[in-house]
Ligand SMILES: [Ca+2]
């Protein structure tokens with residue numbers, strides 16, 4: 001079985017386990033989410049949008065807005081418009097911005113969705129399996145989309161990149177700096193990462209405060225480490241013809257930062273961490289095409305590759321290109 005599929009399947013398993021865990025743990029204690037009267041009366045209309053404001057009745061239930069009033073807080077904007085543009089549908093504008101997407105707490109959101117589904121009748125014990133499974137699948141999808149939005153780096157801002165020239169010596173200078181960064185600061189770390197990160201991640205669930213803080217420290221240290229790598233890369237002059245590869249490397253490193261940061265906050269948002277853990281496992285593979293492109297371009301441009309074992313290895317692996 002290809003490893004990506006294996007990872008995906010184990011990831012789905014993780015999602016199922018986390019949802020079950022949350023369902024058990026939070027639904028009983030989370031009494032501050034009020035059942036939405038309209039949804040209780042008409043549980044099967046959860047996908048309808050009675051007031052045409054762009055939010056389905058179930059989404060209204062999640063946001064605690066009124067499914068019969070298109071502008072719950074009366075500030076002149078539809079509930080759906082407010083949510084889509086990052087504004088709070090329960091707080092009149094203009095000072096009603098919701099937290100930035102990267103600050104979204106996915107665990108809180110999924111708990112609220114599950115509570116909404118529970119009160120709407122989609123997720124109670126006597127719900128028909130079909131409805132129950134669809135509600136769970138919808139919530140998983142929402143969670144995965146939120147994960148993509150919060151754990152994927154923004155587009156690279158080219159205006160912040162320092163450029164050198166495309167002369168042979170400028171390209172080789174660039175390669176030596178970047179080659180050293182990859183070999184010294186990234187490679188060793190990444191080879192061990194999936195295994196060590198998995199162990200450290202499991203510390204969070206031991207309920208042993210010493211081990212939990214060890215886990216937090218591991219992921220915080222890694223966040224800082226990759227931030228330093230990013231700073232080094234950002235201060236390295238880039239030959240214009242290497243821009244695409246440079247952006248790929250920056251994006252790989254930003255992915256490492258964002259996901260390690262999420263993992264260091266596992267206690268506050270365990271579901272976001274489950275998604276971050278799965279990203280971390282695949283980041284190792286995502287970096288391979290970057291290395292291959294880099295090696296290919298070294299050959300195309302007849303440049304001297306950076307010194308070091310990693311480069312001899314990559315060079316021999318890509319000798320067919
Ligand atoms: Ca609506």
Ligand SMILES: [Ca+2]
Nearest residue numbers: 066069070079
């Ligand atoms: Ca509404």
Ligand SMILES: [Ca+2]
Nearest residue numbers: 088091093096
């Ligand atoms: Ca508002």
